Amino acid sequence: MNAIMMIGREPLTLLFTLGAMFWISWKLTIFVLIFLPVSGFLISRLGKTIKNISGDIFALEGNLLSRIEETLGGIKIIKNFTAEVFFKSKFKEQSEEINYKNNVIGARMAMAGPLSEFLGVFTISILFVYGGTLVLLEETLTGGAFITYMGLAYQILTPAKAMAKASHAIQGGNAASERVRFILDAPNPLIDAEGAKVITGFEREIKFNNVSFKYENEYVLKDFSLTVPKGKTVALVGESGSGKSTLANLITRFYDVNEGSITFDGLDIRNVTTKSLRSQMGIVAQDSILFNDTIANNISLGVDNASEKDIIHAAKISNAHNFISEFDKGYQSNVGDGGSSLSGGQRQRVAIARAVLKNPPIMILDEATSALDTESEKVVQDALENMMANKTSIVIAHRLSTVKNADLIVVMKKGSIVEKGTHQELIAKGGMYTKLVSLQSLDILN
Numbered sequence: 001m002n003a004i005m006m007i008g009r010e011p012l013t014l015l016f017t018l019g020a021m022f023w024i025s026w027k028l029t030i031f032v033l034i035f036l037p038v039s040g041f042l043i044s045r046l047g048k049t050i051k052n053i054s055g056d057i058f059a060l061e062g063n064l065l066s067r068i069e070e071t072l073g074g075i076k077i078i079k080n081f082t083a084e085v086f087f088k089s090k091f092k093e094q095s096e097e098i099n100y101k102n103n104v105i106g107a108r109m110a111m112a113g114p115l116s117e118f119l120g121v122f123t124i125s126i127l128f129v130y131g132g133t134l135v136l137l138e139e140t141l142t143g144g145a146f147i148t149y150m151g152l153a154y155q156i157l158t159p160a161k162a163m164a165k166a167s168h169a170i171q172g173g174n175a176a177s178e179r180v181r182f183i184l185d186a187p188n189p190l191i192d193a194e195g196a197k198v199i200t201g202f203e204r205e206i207k208f209n210n211v212s213f214k215y216e217n218e219y220v221l222k223d224f225s226l227t228v229p230k231g232k233t234v235a236l237v238g239e240s241g242s243g244k245s246t247l248a249n250l251i252t253r254f255y256d257v258n259e260g261s262i263t264f265d266g267l268d269i270r271n272v273t274t275k276s277l278r279s280q281m282g283i284v285a286q287d288s289i290l291f292n293d294t295i296a297n298n299i300s301l302g303v304d305n306a307s308e309k310d311i312i313h314a315a316k317i318s319n320a321h322n323f324i325s326e327f328d329k330g331y332q333s334n335v336g337d338g339g340s341s342l343s344g345g346q347r348q349r350v351a352i353a354r355a356v357l358k359n360p361p362i363m364i365l366d367e368a369t370s371a372l373d374t375e376s377e378k379v380v381q382d383a384l385e386n387m388m389a390n391k392t393s394i395v396i397a398h399r400l401s402t403v404k405n406a407d408l409i410v411v412m413k414k415g416s417i418v419e420k421g422t423h424q425e426l427i428a429k430g431g432m433y434t435k436l437v438s439l440q441s442l443d444i445l446n
């Protein structure tokens with residue numbers, strides 16, 4: 001505001017004073033006008049560096065904040081791997097750079113004052129010499145007019161200096177606003193198409209039609225086609241990195257396909273609203289994300305005014321009710337940061353209860369049991385089977401024991417389907433699936 005007020009007021013003063021000066025002696029004023037751009041150039045160069053460095057500082061501060069967050073979040077791992085020194089020195093390095101740049105800006109700002117002061121005095125002294133010759137030698141200017149002229153020249157120095165200062169303040173603010181705009185104006189490539197339809201229910205099938213997809217340069221999925229009919233369980237298995245989770249990302253439209261299409265009851269998912277698409281699906285992933293809140297609130301995430309009865313019902317289906325009831329505060333117990341006060345199996349069952357409560361027609365399970373020990377895997381597996389009953393599900397699993405009963409098992413390798421069929425069919429075929437099964441059975445023997 002200060003800067004804006006100055007910018008509004010000072011130019012007028014400057015304009016009128018310059019007008020008066022022209023009227024008294026145009027020769028002298030032309031002289032002044034030669035100096036003004038030179039000073040203006042020097043001062044604006046200073047302003048540019050201030051802007052660039054301010055921008056750097058905002059970026060560095062952003063990095064520092066995310067590093068602090070990451071470090072505090074991973075403090076256990078850092079201590080376990082005794083990497084404190086490394087993180088400390090990283091922190092020190094970054095904060096020192098910020099400190100250094102702040103000092104540079106401080107120095108530039110401090111220099112701006114003396115610089116414009118110097119330029120002002122310099123202009124005035126030249127005026128005295130040249131004006132003196134006009135009065136005394138050429139006698140084209142009277143002494144009185146010259147004194148008035150000099151008074152006016154002093155007058156314009158103050159607003160000129162104030163404007164230089166204001167422009168520096170604005171440069172700093174500009175750098176800040178550029179950074180904010182960078183985030184606010186970031187284009188969203190996944191924005192709903194115009195006239196996008198709203199899905200109200202799931203009737204027939206989800207289809208991948210010759211889908212190819214890449215995150216960066218390499219295709220992660222190549223010419224992938226698959227149909228997931230309503231009410232069936234389709235399992236995706238295959239080595240890690242073969243593109244299974246990517247398929248889950250694509251159905252829920254966190255990315256768009258590069259080639260081909262995905263259709264939901266025959267509608268291209270790019271032509272439906274993302275919100276209505278996602279409301280048809282529930283996801284349970286390997287890392288169950290809980291929030292620092294009560295168990296009840298974690299279960300009812302995204303469901304407005306869920307009743308206590310519904311929450312308990314969901315927890316029962318997910319085999320979570322028993323352990324929750326054993327807590328002193330039951331469903332009102334806090335789960336800690338990221339659910340840290342629960343065990344892995346408990347966290348996973350709360351995450352399943354969340355999906356059960358949402359009760360979408362389609363369930364996507366991405367390695368929902370692979371982070372668990374055999375004991376809790378059994379309980380969670382039961383919970384999942386309760387949940388999947390009468391639902392359409394896509395089950396991504398590393399452990400084949402969990403997909404044996406699927407209606408269709410799809411074996412993937414490097415983004416393509418190697419074979420598909422039921423458990424029996426694939427075993428009879430003796431291909432890649434059989435090999436994976438025998439490898440995992442060996443695991444058990446060892």
Ligand SMILES: Nc1ncnc2c1ncn2[C@@H]1O[C@H](COP(=O)(O)OP(=O)(O)O)[C@@H](O)[C@H]1O
Nearest residue numbers: 215216220238239240241242243244245246247
């Ligand atoms: N966000 C991402 N950005 C770039 N590459 C990714 C990203 N997510 C996964 N990938 C790459 O895509 C490939 C398939 O990953 P993914 O679908 O997660 O495999 P998985 O079958 O183990 O679930 C991997 O090579 C992985 O490196």
Ligand SMILES: [Mg+2]
Nearest residue numbers: 244245246367
């Ligand atoms: Mg995966």
